[in-house]
Structure formats: structure tokens, C-alpha cells
Amino acid sequence: MEYSSLDDTLPLSTELSIESSMPPSMDMFQEQANQRERVKKIIVLHRGQILRELILVFSEENIMENDFHFQVILPDGKLENAVDDGGVMRDILSEFWNDFYEQCTMGNGFKVPYLRHDFGKQEWESVGRIITFGWQKEKYLPVKLSPVLLEQAVLGFVVSDLVDSFLKYVSESERVIFESCRSDFEGVDQEELLEIMDIHNCRRLPTADNFEQILKEIAHQKLIQEPAFVIEQWNNTLAPLRSELKGIAAVYEELQPTSRKIMRSMTYPSTQNAQEKQMVKYVSAYLRESDTQHLSLFLRFCTGSDLFTGKSITVSFTQLQGFQRRPVAHTCGCYLELPVSYDHYPDFRNEMNKVLDSNVWVMDIV
Structure with missing residues (x-):
């Protein structure tokens, strides 16, 4: 699908309010001029197409100088019934980066951008502006990108351990072999090791003496050299973050x-009946047994962000039953409404997982 224009981006004139009793001054006239220059915009995006559309929006060099908020069109063509008071923006950032990891990166635990024929200088600069925008507006960073990549782009040098980052970049099977080589080189299947080294274009025969050095060289190649073009485009756009991201x-x-972080961020009613107290226990049990993926989904459901950005989640209880019973979240204000009609914890866990695993993120609360 081609995106040649932003016809759905609607400019709104900024209203000026000046006290009539104040005498005119040059400072006032300058302030009026500055406010007129900052045009407030509505950025309209389409659910499922946010990766391409947001890159197009941020291809404008001066986009950060504008005041704007987002609206999202659903696949059926209807506008999501939500006001962007932060929740929509966080949800858009979450969807953008999840799509970016899938379509524009390589790697396992840590990701590294790979060069695409349809991504040039303008597109990668745009992605850099999105990183800056996410951090400045919501303290959001794409944490699945290798930290050494962002360190090189933001600071100009690497702080984190290259090899540790590389071991999180490779597949689980490769990581096991590499770690085994570091502790007991002779005990590793040499044929399998050579196959893996060939995958990474190693042209030297690994030995117990040179393996650590070879590993550092491959790590530098994969995490710094290969994405060098991307790092170069991000360097200027990420400059405003240097003092904050040391x-x-x-x-x-x-x-x-x-x-633990999520449970500490949750606020419950000060007075609770027996059913509500039981629900508090269910929520705590659910969070304790959830893996990282479901914790991220829970956060996105409640706050719009799949990362822990410090938002407080306010919990209230409802009497929904039968087919209407379900957890309901209001991401703009970070509110979570929970029914108290669950007879057993497994019922709550099953229903919560169904909501989160459905992967349908619709902002439907104004």
C-alpha cells in the first residue's frame, strides 16, 4: 500500500488569549508570532498501518516543533472513540515498535535493524525522530533494540558489554554453544560450532585460545558495523537525548x-468488601505468575504502553456478570475495572488471558 500524502492530517488554528487590560509590547507581539508558528495538528493513523504511516509523518524535519495529537481509524473505517490524553499516543508507540521489531530487525532477545531496499536515509531519520518523540513525550524507548546500538547512536561510543549484547541477539541454540565454548571449549561439538561460525561469516578456525577474541569481533560486526548506516542517520536526530541517556x-x-513494579503502581479503593478483597488477591496472583510477555500485554491493556513508564493504575470494581463480564481498561487515565463475580482464580486468569491474547487494541473509552 502506497502512502503519498497525509490528507487525513488536519491542521487546527491555535487560539490566542491575551488580557485586554495589558498594554501591547514587543514581547507580546513576538509571543503571538511564536504561537501562530506552532500549528496544532490532528494526526490520523490507521490501525494495522501505523508503522508506515508514522514513518511518513515523522519524515518532516520540523515535525517536533508542532503541537499535535493522534486519532486512529479502525479496519472497518470507523474512528476509535477515544481522546488522546496520552493513552492513544502510548498505544501508537507500542504498536509501531512491535511492528518495527517484526518487519525491520533481526535478532532474538535484542534486535538490530537490517537494511531494506525500501528504507533509505529519510526513512531511518524518521525512525530516529520517533525514538526522540517517544522518549520526550512518554519516556518510552524501544528496549528490544540492542543497547549498544543506541549508545553508539546517542553517545557516539559503546558503554554496554558487546559480547553480552550479542549473546542476547543470537538464537537460543547459538547462545548455548557460545557460552559452552567460553567455559569448556573442548567439550563442545566442534562440527556444530563450525557450522554456527560459518553462519556468522567467521573466516578463522576457532580455538580455546582465540575464541573470546573471535566472539568480540563477530559481536562488533553484527551490532555496530552492519547497522552503521542506520546509526549514522540516527546520530543527529537523537542528539537531544544525549544528556538524558548517558x-x-x-x-x-x-x-x-x-x-513487583506493576503491583506497586496499582491503587485500589480504600474500603473493600469480601469479594473485592478476593479480587485484589486474584490480581496479585495473576501478575506474579505472568511471564514478561503477559506483563507487557497487561500494561498495554491498562496504560497503552507495553513498557513500565511509571504510570499509576487505578482499579475499581464492577458487578458485570454472564456474557457481559470482562475486565475493562481506560488507557487515557490508566483505569482498570474488574468484575467481582469470579468464583475461582482460574476463571479470572482464563478471562484475563483471553482479553490480553486477543491482541485487539481498540481505544473505546473517551
Whole structure:
């Protein structure tokens, strides 16, 4: 699908409010001129097409100077019934980066962009602006990108351990072989090792003495050299983040969702009856047993962001029953409504998982 224009991007004139009792001054006239220059826009995107459309929006060099908010069109052509008070923006960032990981990167735990024939200088600069926008507006970073990649792009040098990042980039089977080589080189299946080294274009025979050096060289090639063009395009666009992101690895750690972080962010009614107290226990049990993927889905369901950005989640209880019974989230205000009609914890867990695993993210609360 081609995107040659942004006809759905609607400019809104900015209203100026100046006290009539104040005498005119040059400062006032300058302020009026500055406000007129900042045009407020509605950016309309289409669910399922956000990757391409957001890149097109941020291809404008001065896009960050504008004041704008988002609206989303559903696949059936209807407008999502939501006001962008932060929740829609967070949800758009989450969808964009999930699609970006799938379509524009290689790697396992950590991802690295790969060069596509349909992505040139303009597209990669646009992605860099989206990184800057996400951090400045919502403290959102694409934490699945290898941290050494962003360190090189933001700071101009690598801080994190290259080999550790590389071991999270490769597949699980390759990681097991590489770690075994580091601890007991002679005990590794040499034929399998050579096959893996050939996949990574290694042209030297690995030995117990040179394996660590070869591993560092391959890590540098995969994480720094191969995405060098992308890093170059991101370098200028990410410049505003240099003072804030001197410790990217620490920021990554803060953004990673954990059950403890989420439980601490949740606020319940001060007074609760027996059913409501039981629901609080169900939620805590659910979060404790959830894997990282479901913790991310839970956060996105409640806040719009699949990362832990420090948002407080306010919980209330409802009396929904039967076919109407379901958890309901209001992402703009980070509210979660939970029915109290579950007889057993497995019933709640099953229903919560169905909601999260449906992967249907529709902002339907104004």
C-alpha cells in the first residue's frame, strides 16, 4: 500500500488569549508570532498501518516543533472513540515498535535493524525522530533494540558489554554453544560450532585460545558495523537525548515490566468488601505468575504502553456478570475495572488471558 500524502492530517488554528487590560509590547507581539508558528495538528493513523504511516509523518524535519495529537481509524473505517490524553499516543508507540521489531530487525532477545531496499536515509531519520518523540513525550524507548546500538547512536561510543549484547541477539541454540565454548571449549561439538561460525561469516578456525577474541569481533560486526548506516542517520536526530541517556542500560532496566513494579503502581479503593478483597488477591496472583510477555500485554491493556513508564493504575470494581463480564481498561487515565463475580482464580486468569491474547487494541473509552 502506497502512502503519498497525509490528507487525513488536519491542521487546527491555535487560539490566542491575551488580557485586554495589558498594554501591547514587543514581547507580546513576538509571543503571538511564536504561537501562530506552532500549528496544532490532528494526526490520523490507521490501525494495522501505523508503522508506515508514522514513518511518513515523522519524515518532516520540523515535525517536533508542532503541537499535535493522534486519532486512529479502525479496519472497518470507523474512528476509535477515544481522546488522546496520552493513552492513544502510548498505544501508537507500542504498536509501531512491535511492528518495527517484526518487519525491520533481526535478532532474538535484542534486535538490530537490517537494511531494506525500501528504507533509505529519510526513512531511518524518521525512525530516529520517533525514538526522540517517544522518549520526550512518554519516556518510552524501544528496549528490544540492542543497547549498544543506541549508545553508539546517542553517545557516539559503546558503554554496554558487546559480547553480552550479542549473546542476547543470537538464537537460543547459538547462545548455548557460545557460552559452552567460553567455559569448556573442548567439550563442545566442534562440527556444530563450525557450522554456527560459518553462519556468522567467521573466516578463522576457532580455538580455546582465540575464541573470546573471535566472539568480540563477530559481536562488533553484527551490532555496530552492519547497522552503521542506520546509526549514522540516527546520530543527529537523537542528539537531544544525549544528556538524558548517558546510562541507556539503566533506563532499559527501569522500563522492563516486572510483577513487583506493576503491583506497586496499582491503587485500589480504600474500603473493600469480601469479594473485592478476593479480587485484589486474584490480581496479585495473576501478575506474579505472568511471564514478561503477559506483563507487557497487561500494561498495554491498562496504560497503552507495553513498557513500565511509571504510570499509576487505578482499579475499581464492577458487578458485570454472564456474557457481559470482562475486565475493562481506560488507557487515557490508566483505569482498570474488574468484575467481582469470579468464583475461582482460574476463571479470572482464563478471562484475563483471553482479553490480553486477543491482541485487539481498540481505544473505546473517551
